[in-house]
Amino acid sequence: MPNEPPRTTMREGRMRSQNKFVVVFVAVAAAASAAVRSQEGEGAGTARTPSASPEARKFLAPPNQVVAIRAARMFDARSGRMLANPVIVVRGERIAEAGAGVQVPAGASVTDLGSATVLPGMIDGHVHLNLNAPNPPAKRALIALANAQVDLEAGFTTVLDMDSRGGFNTVEIRDAINSGQFPGPRMQVVGQSINQRATNYYADTQSLRYYEGFTENKNTNSPWLARAAVREAKLHGVDWIKIYTTQDFVGPVHMWRPDATLVNSPSLTLEEVEAIVDEAHRLGLKVACHTYGGEGMRSCLSAGVDSPNHLLELDDAGVKVLLQKKLYFVPTIDDLISLEKADLRETGGRNSRLKLMEQAFKRALAAGVTIVFGSGATSATIPHGRQADQFRYFVKWGMTPAQALQTAFLPAARMLNYGWENHIGSIEKGKFADIIAVSGNPLEDVAEMERVRFVMKGGLVVRNELSAR
Template identity: 30%
Template sequence: MNPRVLALCVALIFSLQVRPLAQTPPQVTLVKAAHLLDPKTGNVLSPAAVLIEGNTIKQVGAPSLIRPPLGAKIIDLGSATLLPGMIDSHTHLLLDVILPAEAERARHYNGTMTIVELLAIAESPSKRVLMGAQNAREDLESGITTVRILGHSGIDGDTELRDAINAGELVGPRILAAGRKLVTRGEGYVRNLNPALADAILNQEFLFIEGAEGGREAVRQNVFHNVDVIKVTAEENLTVAELAAVVEEAHRNHLKVAVHAAFKVPIQTAIDAGADSIEHGNELTDEQLKKMRDKGIFLDFTPASYGEFFDRMFEETLAQTLAMRAERLQANAATRKRYDDLIHRLQSPEVKFEGAFDEQDRQRYRDLVQRVLKSGVKFAAGTDMCWFYPGKTCGQATIMALLNLHSAGLPALDMIRAITTNAAEMLGWQDRIGAIEPGKFADLVAVPGDPVADITELERVQFVMKDGQVIRNDLARN
């Protein structure tokens, strides 16, 4: 081609105005219901309407005051009560720890590996992610629109699951992922392993805190894997200096630190080091509660053991669980016979189930709940969900476990706050989730009755919206 002609063609191309592609306007949806609960204030708006544009709440008020544009989608939920999508702030969606009773005893008394260590060897990462994806969807369908996964997900199972959901490749709740949990050697999960094999096994689940600088490096490794929160297990051999270094490095990277601390000494370490939340807190003293209040440290209740949840689960389903586990393991003849013998004994009418927790345990948890309420400490609630409950979805079991907190004496409205507004603040996402307010994500749940009058209404979720998308609607009247 003539160079002059070529130059003219190039000039013509660059002189043309490129017409921008027309953008599809976001879907506008109006959700109407007889009632809307604001957990923060306890106020109920009746009747109520929520105007949503795309994934964001734009307006909340009486239906007569909201004028949706032409073409808006109308969802009428009739006599139902709307409340914010629920938050499970402590879960392990990629972990299933149900094992036979004799294996559970052996791991404590015979120096054998813990369940978590066994999983790191026996379960493939891909299998665990598949299980996590199923659990995530089941959680969402029960109204859990946000979860915080605090470890036991392999190296990057939770972050990969989060990213797949965010990309629309999978359906599930919003996920804050902790990646690998930070631990010390010689305590808790990490013991009784052949040193030559220990790191190869445990590096799949944990990052080690080896002095203050080692703690910083562990945080940096998780930051590299794009986590949303740092999880630390505090045992008695973790020093304040080590944990403080972890907290400082996490905060430098704009990440909160959740610390597993059940007993007095680790709880004090977490308080002194400036943790953002203490998970469990079983042996909290009144003085420690006062320090937590003064420092603004959250307590994350894990109430599955507070009431009858575990008793019901084991009594109703232990034999079934063992049978399914034996099948899943494809056990050899000798192992299968041990399973079958145990299952036969469990099914005998002469066997009396004594319960996983006695009345003294329950009273201790009831006392803890009342002391926390009296102290003014900020609190949320998470299930610590890491087990399979035959006959229940993960979401159904999650709600059952959370309701134990009410059984332990927490008033219904405070119970709802613990899994909505309070949890959102603890996660640092109070500007995004936890309430039905303009500017927040359109995460909505509807139940047929009044959850403040009857907290078990949370087990009867009939409508779920996450990010402006309807996940479930058993009340359709559009």
């Protein structure tokens, strides 16, 4: 079936942390090479039939298994309301029925979550699974897969990896998960970005080919070279293209002017960004843009990228473009929290990227811009698995708890490639059984989302601290 997320499993099993990392270190390279590509051909994102061997299907479920989930409450991602005493019937990897008054089918395995609240699996629209460090390729892949699995256990059943920081191991990890050889979240990936986020003042002169270097070593100097870079990325099997339209030399000393305003050195020209967006869309890919402000932000929004990220200096003109083009806004608050101390030190306490984000967020919210959950989690100062702390900031900055929760569900699903909103983002008949649960009511205390106790991805119980069955 075209244009749907990869199949997952219905087989119930616990994957605690120790077991998970044992799985990770078994054979990443072998799994990646044997993985079933979900991005082959025109039907990118298509579900593929995995190998029939039991080993290859370890995390893919029997299609005839039936499970019924009971709980005290269910969050309706469309309305933002709680439904009382729901029953969710899962057949195979998908939801057959959901709601109050649903009957438990004869012979179904019942998972009773008691007084808990069930919600759709969360979607994180901006993560970095790879550590931004010069580790050997095998170690990089191991760290990335481990981070993906940590995210899954925290309730993030889908993640969008926004730059591998070099190489395309996220493509192989995605495919290994899709084939059922490893547990992990659903993934869409950009592989490498196709222009630099600068870490030094000089271009790399050692790499003979464009994609041999890390993120920081590349330039796309002209619209035609930009199109060529998109085409090459497509052949590597990516789902998205990532660009940086403000260079943001790494380190606060290069970030701020003496008056404590952002430097915002522009990177790509408008013509180059337009070429990238046009070529990506022609090839069935979407485009994400890292941008803070100034010319770079204007180019990003004017070209109509699918996922504008950060937008720290968002102004009324930028809001107008977001609304006119129906673009999403991905804030990445966790990313900025990690930068707060250094920013305040460099500006003498006058400014920080987190302060700018608060202003941009409030401006976007007041105007009705669609905000999508994206954390910016890495494997360094912003640990994976803790991203749900963003909900507290969303509420602090003006959202209701229901609005905050909704950012991680249907809006995020709609932003993803391949029409995934038809398959994830809500607990509804026909969608994948991506379901999480917390002990309390997150509409009363949104911090409950930081204490996920039950995770099911496509019918596979990844974590269950609420029920003995």
